Amino acid sequence: MKNNENKEMLREFENCQALIEGRLGGFFTIGNENYAKLLESMRYSLLAGGKRIRPVMCLKFCEAVGGKPEAALDAACAIEMLHTYSLIHDDLPCMDNSDMRRGKPSSHKKYGEFTALLAGDALLTAAFETLLGSRLPSDAVVEMARILADAAGPHGICGGQYLDLFGVWKPLTEDELVEIDILKTAVLISAAARIGVVAAGGTPEQVNAAEEYALAVGLAFQVRDDVLDITAMDSEIGKPIGEDFENNKTTFAMILGVDVCEDIIRRETERGIAALGGKFKDAEFLIWLARALSERKK
Numbered sequence: 001m002k003n004n005e006n007k008e009m010l011r012e013f014e015n016c017q018a019l020i021e022g023r024l025g026g027f028f029t030i031g032n033e034n035y036a037k038l039l040e041s042m043r044y045s046l047l048a049g050g051k052r053i054r055p056v057m058c059l060k061f062c063e064a065v066g067g068k069p070e071a072a073l074d075a076a077c078a079i080e081m082l083h084t085y086s087l088i089h090d091d092l093p094c095m096d097n098s099d100m101r102r103g104k105p106s107s108h109k110k111y112g113e114f115t116a117l118l119a120g121d122a123l124l125t126a127a128f129e130t131l132l133g134s135r136l137p138s139d140a141v142v143e144m145a146r147i148l149a150d151a152a153g154p155h156g157i158c159g160g161q162y163l164d165l166f167g168v169w170k171p172l173t174e175d176e177l178v179e180i181d182i183l184k185t186a187v188l189i190s191a192a193a194r195i196g197v198v199a200a201g202g203t204p205e206q207v208n209a210a211e212e213y214a215l216a217v218g219l220a221f222q223v224r225d226d227v228l229d230i231t232a233m234d235s236e237i238g239k240p241i242g243e244d245f246e247n248n249k250t251t252f253a254m255i256l257g258v259d260v261c262e263d264i265i266r267r268e269t270e271r272g273i274a275a276l277g278g279k280f281k282d283a284e285f286l287i288w289l290a291r292a293l294s295e296r297k298k
Helices: 002-024 036-046 053-065 069-091 107-111 113-132 138-152 157-166 174-199 204-231 252-256 258-276 284-294
Strands: none
Touching: 002 053, 002 069, 002 284, 036 069, 036 107, 036 113, 053 069, 053 174, 053 204, 053 284, 069 107, 069 113, 069 138, 069 157, 069 174, 107 113, 113 138, 138 157, 138 174, 157 174, 174 204, 174 252, 204 252, 204 258, 204 284, 252 258, 258 284
8 A cells, every 4th residue: 555655646746847847848948049058058957857846845735725736837947946046056166166966067067157157147037037927816926926035045045055155164063054954955945835835825824834844854855965975876866975075064964973864854754744734635745755855865
């Protein structure tokens, strides 16, 4: 029974992925523009693969409230554009200085540093253009844009990346690592979940439950990344393992060890699942997703 359930949930995940990939493929098409190389670089990173966890979560929270996933599709694509911008910038030499992303040369290695920088800027801008073009009630669109903007700024991705880079070459405490991982990773995952609820006209109670679920799942996700950075193979995660160690970054796995990290992942995953408790029409997929992410190998 469990195997059949996993297969069904995986089919649902893949159906959402296909919906998202189909929509993303229509963005930034290349013609004879003088800046065609910029558009090419944007598409290169946006369509380079990835699990699409954030946009999938957006669609499934919309559905869990009772809406149709398609209603949140443009918002979900906007989230993925913003996420991709953050990855392009994270890889730059002035930040994490990573040569590989998703098994391919990172944007600045393929197109050069200034093109990569502008591709990230353009994707960030396009994320809001895409979200604001959603065919949903204006009050819902404004609230979704507010949520995404908050997740992108100093209280989210930018603040987390700053603290992450500021922490290089210095020991960090567990509490400091939690703050970095919440801001850098979990806040955008939370935004995806909340935007899905708002797209379907969910209640404030459902928005709060989505936030609690996603922050816990997002923290577990980042701790799993820390573990994989020292245990996985390069071919499994699409980038060189051990980069955190080489870049003198403190991680959960370094200060607590793998066994304690596994305990944190289990605890946060179950805390996220508990937050859903009876507040959604159907949370079966969201429960499965939390556990699947906690057990991932790449």
